[in-house]
Amino acid sequence: MLEWIRFIVAALCIIAGLVVAGFATFGVFKFKFVLNRMHAAAMGDTLAILFVLAGLIVISGFSFTSLKLLLIILFLWFASPVSSHLIAHLEIATDKKVEEECGGVK
Numbered sequence: 362m363l364e365w366i367r368f369i370v371a372a373l374c375i376i377a378g379l380v381v382a383g384f385a386t387f388g389v390f391k392f393k394f395v396l397n398r399m400h401a402a403a404m405g406d407t408l409a410i411l412f413v414l415a416g417l418i419v420i421s422g423f424s425f426t427s428l429k430l431l432l433i434i435l436f437l438w439f440a441s442p443v444s445s446h447l448i449a450h451l452e453i454a455t456d457k458k459v460e461e462e463c464g465g466v467k
Contacts, residue, residue, distance in 0.1 A: 367419055374416030382409035395456075396449055403445035410437050 385405020392398045414434050418427040 367422075371416040371420035374412050374419060378409045378412030378416065381405055381412060385409065395452055399445055399449055399452070403441055407438060407441045410434065410441075 382405060385401055388401030388405065389398050392401060411434060414430050418430050421427050421430070
């Protein structure tokens with residue numbers, strides 16, 4: 362019985378991650394402004410990775426493998442926002458149209 366509960370919880374986490382990734386993909390194609398697209402991709406990826414890897418942690422049980430998956434989650438949670446912020450800063454610094462719309466913010 363406990364195995365089935367673990368399997369159902371893991372499946373729900375993985376499905377939630379896939380749904381979030383699907384919405385993020387839709388947001389990337391729907392938004393017109395580059396920074397909005399990038400924000401949808403970065404936030405969606407971060408949350409989808411959390412759900413999918415959390416589902417994998419639940420299904421594998423609490424072992425050394427789950428510790429490695431947790432470390433992957435932590436690394437991606439720190440790396441993804443930093444990289445998207447740097448890309449957004451580069452976009453603002455190099456695009457004159459964005460500079461005019463944002464009121465000269467650099």
